[in-house]
Amino acid sequence: MTRLNRKFYERDTLKVARALLGKKLVRRIDGRELSAMIVETEAYCGEADTACHAHRGKTPRNVIMFGEPGHAYVYFTYGMHYMLNLVTEEEGNPCAVLIRAVLPLTGIAQMEARRKRKGTDLTNGPAKLCQAFRIDKSLNGWDLTLGKELWVEAYKKIPAKSVITAPRIGIFYAHKEHRDAPWRFLLAVDK
DNA sequence: CTCTCGATGTTCT
């Protein structure tokens, strides 16, 4: 297992979002391991990006994004959902990559139990995967380079032609230039 | 299959 180190995250956010496709997200709960391959991400690029939580400056909620890269930024929205982001770029530059969808690899029975669902609806959305992996506010700020509780490691190498780009989802409030920016990355899996 | 709508709590105006 080659866990991703701090240098992997301390790069251009779009590059990190692209590079995360095909990587393995791993969660350890009470000694048991859940894992899944990352198949969809979105880049949120700092204070100049009107879709990014940090674009209006530092607040108690988004302070993690201003910190060291390689940490998890977990936040709560819509009154019932958590979202998982990975902080990128150098400290002080508030950028992150949202994990939108993953493909379950191991620990599927536990995910089904937690989601109370089976099949494709398990982890194909940002709030769904957080529920399946039991990711909540307690993991906000977690250091992903420790290799405990939650981390990301190398898994599959993805050829450039398997990567699809598209505009980001659910950010109608952002300026047009940011709304339309192709900063969403998907893996063409479709067997 | 598509579309609409309610849930629910934290943050920001």
Add this chain to the structure above:
DNA sequence: GAACATCGAGAGG
């Protein structure tokens, strides 16, 4: 008060 990087149930075609 309003908005929110969403989800799932239910209605209709």
